[in-house]
Amino acid sequence: MVKDELTAEELVQKVFTRIWKNREKLRIAESFSGYLFRAAQNLTYDYFRKIRRDRELFARFADISTSQYTHVEETLLGREKSELLETVMALLPPQRRKVFYLCRIEGYSYKQAGEQLNITTSTVKDHLIKASRSIRTFLNHYYLLILSLLLLSK
Secondary structure (H helix, E strand, O other): OOOOOHHHHHHHHHHHHHHHOOOOOOOOOOOHHHHHHHHHHHHHHHHHHHHHHHHHHEEEEEEEEHHHHHHHHHHHHHHHHHHHHHHHHHHHHHHHHHHHHHHOOOOOOHHHHHHHHOOOOHHHHHHHHHHHHHHHHHHHHHHHHHHHHHHHHO
């Protein structure tokens, strides 16, 4: 039934061990061979139930560990991205950095950012265009550098 010789031998050994330990309590009404067959069959069913329980437990553990790993990985990547954005923003001129921060990070409209900094909305728009271009250029160079380093390390 188990299709594995070693497992079958272990189950047979377990059946005979149980019978031997309980030999004084056993009251076999009919044939011993029938009792032996039924005991082996029940132990085999128990073995399969244990395997199924172990697989379910393993699957549950794998799901939990994978979701936890993904959560940790996303947190680390998010932290890395925000550190990189802070680095890039530090390279921008002060006024452009303020405009970018207000509009892209804080979510201000162009008009609100202009009022906050006492500049026109067209100047806010110009600063955002230039800041976005600078950040995009920096990130392109950064990722090209990382890719080059990865390729060279192989």
